[in-house]
Amino acid sequence: MWIHDNIPDLSGKTAIVTGANTGIGYETAKALYVAGADVIIAARDLQRAKDAKEKMIAEVKGRGSLEIQLLNLASLSQIKTFSQTIQEKYPQVDILINNAGVMIPPPAKTDDGFELQFGVNFIGHFALTGNLFGALKRSDAARVVTLSSGAAIRASGIDFNNLRLEKSYDAWREYAVSKLADILFTYALDRKLKAANFNMISAAAHPGVTRTDLQRHIPAEELKGLFAQFDEVMEPWQGALPTLFAATDPNASGGVFYGPDGDKEYTGYPAPSRHSTPAMNDPVLAKQLWDYAEEVTQVKFNF
Ligand SMILES: NC(=O)c1ccc[n+]([C@@H]2O[C@H](COP(=O)([O-])OP(=O)(O)OC[C@H]3O[C@@H](n4cnc5c(N)ncnc54)[C@H](OP(=O)(O)O)[C@@H]3O)[C@@H](O)[C@H]2O)c1
Known part of the structure; x- marks a missing residue:
């Protein structure tokens, strides 16, 4: 059973966690701070980021440091500004956690x-990773961890003619497509890193079913019904473990999707996920998505 005690010493490492003001991002940032990392709480609201930082300091005695930075992943220009600020302040980025999400x-x-x-779950993180790629390359062993979801298995492909709300909106379908895109991106990035012989890994993680603010758009009554389907729901500290494993454990590998090890991967402790579909492993679709993302963001990864 892999828990926080297994996180190695992260002194001297710089880590960025998107959406670190609440939920799984909050718990991830806090654990990295405890382990000695210099953590950047990247959030779209500075007050919420400040509150989160103060709460972390009140809850734990971290050996690292905490900094807050504004990052709205729904804006490519803000992502660029954020990335420039980071590169001016830090010589390298060792851990990038692409965690923020909307459902x-x-x-x-x-x-x-x-x-x-x-746009937020995938395009924003694609642009962020690309903009920070130079700083990641300067680390001697960088890790990029992107949050996906068990929902990714519900998307059998990507309709490239419906990524800008061209067709009728199906909220759950669009969520699944965004999370499939996160997996395709993670695996494609890892293949490119291996081909370029970089000492950097790209892995994905999902937190099973964790009680967070993610469900904020589901009406309370419906939410009760939804959670009633699950025998158990995890708290955010536990939901953050697959991310933390992928980001810090010496045995974590690139190109792997980590999740909780329970029966249906709703709860448990970190292990390679059994969620796998033809779409998730389709290199042609992955290339199409990568090319699309490069074109629309104008962000190129300098391998
Ligand atoms: N909870 C689960 O059961 C579950 C299951 C599968 C996958 N996941 C994934 O886990 C990740 C973390 O989610 P969570 O459960 O911790 O949810 P959460 O508590 O709602 O946290 C999501 C975070 O993303 C941030 N965010 C949303 N839109 C943003 C934007 N435009 N720019 C920057 N940040 C933005 C939120 O900021 P604000 O607070 O300002 O809105 C918040 O900090 C997500 O990628 C989610 O898809 C969660």
Whole structure:
């Protein structure tokens, strides 16, 4: 059973956690701080980020440091500004946790016109990782961990003609597509890193079923019914463990999807996920997605 005590010493490492003001991101940032990392709490609201930092300091005695930085993943220009600020302040980035996410919101678009879930969950993190790639390469062993979901198995492909709300909105379908995109990105990035012989890994993680603010768009009555389907629901500290394993454990590998080891992967302790579909492992779809993302973001990874 892999728990927080297994996290190695992270002194001297710089870690960025997106959406670190609450939920799984909060618990991830806190654990990295305890283990000695210099952690950047990246959040779209500075007050919420500040509150989170103060709460962490009140809850634990960290051996690292905590800094807050504004990052709205629904804006490509803000992602660029954030990345420039980070590169000016830090010589390298060792751990990037692409954690922020939005689930089944009312139909909306990002500043750049993407359907909100696809835009924040995938496009934003693609652009962020690409913009920070130089800083990641300067680390002697960088890790990029991208949060996906068991919901990714419900998407059998990506409709490239419906990523900007062109067709009728199906909130759950769009969420699943965004999380499939996160997996395709994770695996494609890892293949490219291996081909370029970089000492950097790209892995994915999911937190099973964890009680967080993610469910904020589900009406209370419906939410009760939804959670009633599950025998157990995890608290955020436990939901963060697969991410923490992928980001810190010496035995974690690139190109692997980590999740909780329980029967249906709703709860448990970190292990390679059994969630796998033809779409998740389709290199042609992965290339199409990568090319699309490069074109629409104008962000190129310098391998
Ligand atoms: N909880 C689960 O059971 C579950 C299951 C599978 C996958 N996941 C994944 O786990 C990750 C973390 O989710 P969570 O459960 O911890 O949910 P959460 O408590 O709602 O946290 C999501 C975080 O993302 C941030 N965020 C949303 N839109 C953003 C934007 N445009 N720019 C920057 N940050 C933004 C939120 O900021 P605000 O607080 O400002 O809104 C919040 O910090 C997500 O990727 C989610 O898809 C969760």
